[in-house]
Amino acid sequence: MKQLTKLKFNNFKLVLDTLKNYESISKKQITSITNLSPVLITRICSELIEKKIVLEGEFLPSEKAGRREQMLYLNHNFKYVIGLSFFSDSSKITISNLKPSLTYSKEYLNLDKTPEKLIVMMLEELKEWMDKNNLKENDFLGIGVISKGTINRIENSIGIDIWGKEFSIKEEIKKIFNLPVVVENDVKSFAVAHNYLYLNFSDFFLVHYSINGIGGAVLKNELLINEVDSIGKIGHVIIDPSKEFCPICKRRGCLESLVSLKTILKKASQYHDNLSISKLFELYDMGDIEISNLLNESAKYMAQSIINTYSIIGSKDIILHGDLFFNENYFFSLISYIKRYQLGDFYKKIILSPLKKEEIELSPNILAIDYLFFQNIDILEL
Numbered sequence: 001m002k003q004l005t006k007l008k009f010n011n012f013k014l015v016l017d018t019l020k021n022y023e024s025i026s027k028k029q030i031t032s033i034t035n036l037s038p039v040l041i042t043r044i045c046s047e048l049i050e051k052k053i054v055l056e057g058e059f060l061p062s063e064k065a066g067r068r069e070q071m072l073y074l075n076h077n078f079k080y081v082i083g084l085s086f087f088s089d090s091s092k093i094t095i096s097n098l099k100p101s102l103t104y105s106k107e108y109l110n111l112d113k114t115p116e117k118l119i120v121m122m123l124e125e126l127k128e129w130m131d132k133n134n135l136k137e138n139d140f141l142g143i144g145v146i147s148k149g150t151i152n153r154i155e156n157s158i159g160i161d162i163w164g165k166e167f168s169i170k171e172e173i174k175k176i177f178n179l180p181v182v183v184e185n186d187v188k189s190f191a192v193a194h195n196y197l198y199l200n201f202s203d204f205f206l207v208h209y210s211i212n213g214i215g216g217a218v219l220k221n222e223l224l225i226n227e228v229d230s231i232g233k234i235g236h237v238i239i240d241p242s243k244e245f246c247p248i249c250k251r252r253g254c255l256e257s258l259v260s261l262k263t264i265l266k267k268a269s270q271y272h273d274n275l276s277i278s279k280l281f282e283l284y285d286m287g288d289i290e291i292s293n294l295l296n297e298s299a300k301y302m303a304q305s306i307i308n309t310y311s312i313i314g315s316k317d318i319i320l321h322g323d324l325f326f327n328e329n330y331f332f333s334l335i336s337y338i339k340r341y342q343l344g345d346f347y348k349k350i351i352l353s354p355l356k357k358e359e360i361e362l363s364p365n366i367l368a369i370d371y372l373f374f375q376n377i378d379i380l381e382l
Contacts, residue, residue: 026069079141083364086147096365115167123176142180144368146189156183182371187215189363205315209322259298303337321353
C-alpha cells in the first residue's frame with residue numbers, strides 16, 4: 001500500500017472533510033472553502049471519483065457559456081462498517097454505511113458467557129449475515145470496538161470493568177476477520193460522535209452518567225488520550241476520602257463508588273422494592289423524600305466533580321449526556337449546586353447532549369469511520 005506524503009494526506013483530508021460537511025458541493029465551492037488551487041481540487045476530486053469514493057451529481061444551472069458546475073457528494077455506500085459495543089450486561093453488533101445509517105443491529109446478553117465465547121458467537125453470526133447478504137470482507141472499511149470502562153490501547157484489550165480481566169479484542173477479531181480494528185472507551189467514542197455529527201462541538205469536556213457508570217472525555221479538535229486512559233476520567237475523582245476504596249480505581253470515596261446509578265439503586269432498595277431506573281426517576285419526580293435525598297446528594301457531588309475537573313481541563317463547553325442528566329429535576333438540582341459552588345456564569349458552559357439514541361448506538365461505527373476514513377486515509381489506497 002503506497003504511503004501518502006504529509007502534504008497530500010492533508011489536502012485529501014481537507015477535501016474529504018469538506019465533502020462530509022455538505023450534502024453536495026461543487027469543485028468551485030470546495031476551492032473557495034479550502035483555499036486550495038482549482039487545479040489541485042480537480043486532481044484530488046478526479047482521483048476520489050475514479051475510486052468511487054465520491055460520486056458526481058446534477059449540474060448547476062448557469063447563464064454563462066462553458067462547462068457548468070457539477071455537484072459532488074460522498075459515496076456513503078463505498079464501504080460498510082462494523083461496530084461492536086461491550087457493556088456490563090449486554091453487547092451489540094451494528095453495521096452501517098459511511099453516512100452512517102444503520103443497516104443491521106443485534107444485541108447479546110452477556111449472562112455467564114466468557115468474553116472469548118461471546119465474541120466468537122457474535123462474529124460467527126456476523127459472518128452468516130454477511131454470507132446471506134452476499135457481502136465479502138472487502139466490502140467493509142473496518143471494525144470499531146467500544147467498551148465500558150478501562151481499555152488497554154497498547155494491547156487493544158478491553159473488559160477489566162466487565163469481566164474482571166483484560167481481553168485482547170483485536171487478537172480475537174483477527175482470528176475471523178482480516179480488517180482494521182479501532183478500539184476505544186465508550187465515553188470517548190461518544191465524544192468522537194459529538195464532534196463528528198455536530199460541527200459546533202470542537203472543544204469540550206463530555207460527562208456521561210448512565211447505568212453503565214460515570215465517565216468523561218476531552219476533545220479539543222481531536223480526542224485527547226494517553227496510555228493510561230486517565231484524561232477526563234471524572235468518575236474516579238475522589239469526593240469523600242472517609243468512604244471505602246473503589247474496587248476499580250483503588251481510591252477512597254471516588255464519585256463512581258458513591259453515586260453510580262447502581263449504587264443509588266442499591267441504597268434506594270431499602271425504601272422501595274424492585275426499583276428500575278424509570279421507577280427511580282418517577283419517584284424522584286413525585287417528590288419521594290428518600291429518593292430525592294439520594295439523587296440530590298448525587299447532584300451535589302457531581303457539581304463538585306465537574307467544577308474541579310474543568311479547572312484542569314479548561315474546555316470551551318461542558319456537555320452532559322446520560323440518563324440522569326436528561327431528568328429535568330436532576331438537571332435543575334445540578335445547576336443549582338454549580339451556582340452555589342462557582343460564582344459567575346460558569347453554569348452557562350453546560351450543555352445537554354443533542355446525541356440521539358441511534359447516534360449513540362452507532363458510536364463504534366462513527367469511531368471507525370472517523371479514524372479509518374478521515375484520519376488515516378492511507379487505507380483508501382489513494
